[in-house]
Amino acid sequence: MVLIRKFEPEDLDQILQITFDTFPERYDPNVFISLHQACPNCFLVAEVVPGRIVGFLMGSKTDVDSARILLLAVKKNYRRRGIGSKILKMFLREMLLQNIKKVELEVRVDNELALNFYRKHGFYIVDIIPNFYYDNQNAYVLRKML
Numbered sequence: 001m002v003l004i005r006k007f008e009p010e011d012l013d014q015i016l017q018i019t020f021d022t023f024p025e026r027y028d029p030n031v032f033i034s035l036h037q038a039c040p041n042c043f044l045v046a047e048v049v050p051g052r053i054v055g056f057l058m059g060s061k062t063d064v065d066s067a068r069i070l071l072l073a074v075k076k077n078y079r080r081r082g083i084g085s086k087i088l089k090m091f092l093r094e095m096l097l098q099n100i101k102k103v104e105l106e107v108r109v110d111n112e113l114a115l116n117f118y119r120k121h122g123f124y125i126v127d128i129i130p131n132f133y134y135d136n137q138n139a140y141v142l143r144k145m146l
C-alpha cells in the first residue's frame with residue numbers, strides 16, 4: 001500500500017536523501033522549504049509505511065494557469081510499481097482543482113526512462129533548451145494541457 005500525501009516539514013531529511021541518491025545536482029535544503037511554503041499543494045510524497053518516504057514530486061506554480069514539475073523521484077528499489085504514476089496523477093488532479101491549465105517540466109535529452117514515463121502520461125516535447133544542466137547537457141521541455 002502506498003499513500004500519496006502532501007509534504008510535511010518532518011519529511012525533509014528523507015526527501016533530501018532521495019534527491020541526493022537520484023540527481024547529480026546539489027540543492028540547498030531551503031529551496032525545498034521555500035517552494036513548499038509557496039505552494040503546499042505542489043509538493044507530494046509517497047509513503048509506504050508511516051514515516052517511510054519512497055518518492056516525491058516537487059512542483060511550483062509559474063503563472064495563474066501554469067505549473068512546473070521541478071523534481072520527481074522514486075527510490076530505486078520501489079520503481080516500476082506504479083508509484084511515480086500515482087504521485088504524478090495526484091499532482092495533476094491537485095493542479096486541475098486549482099484551475100491550472102498547463103504543466104511543463106524539463107528532462108535531460110538522454111533520460112529515456114523519464115521520457116517514456118512522461119509520454120505515457122500524455123506529455124509531449126515542445127522545446128529543447130541547450131546547456132540547461134550544470135554539465136551543459138540539453139533539456140527537452142515537456143508539456144501537458146489539463
Ligand SMILES: CC(C)(COP(=O)(O)OP(=O)(O)OC[C@H]1O[C@@H](n2cnc3c(N)ncnc32)[C@H](O)[C@@H]1OP(=O)(O)O)[C@@H](O)C(=O)NCCC(=O)NCCS
Nearest residue numbers: 071072073074079080081082083084085113114116117120
Ligand atoms: C521516472 C520515475 C519517477 C518513474 O517512477 P516509477 O514509480 O518507476 O514509474 P511507474 O512504475 O509509475 O512507471 C510508469 C510507466 O513509465 C514508464 N517507465 C518507467 N520506468 C521505465 C523504465 N525504466 N524504462 C522504460 N519505461 C519506464 C513505463 O511506461 C511505465 O509503465 P509500465 O511499468 O506499465 O511499463 C523513476 O524512474 C525515477 O525516479 N527516475 C529517476 C529520476 C528521474 O529521472 N526523474 C524524472 C525527471 S525530474
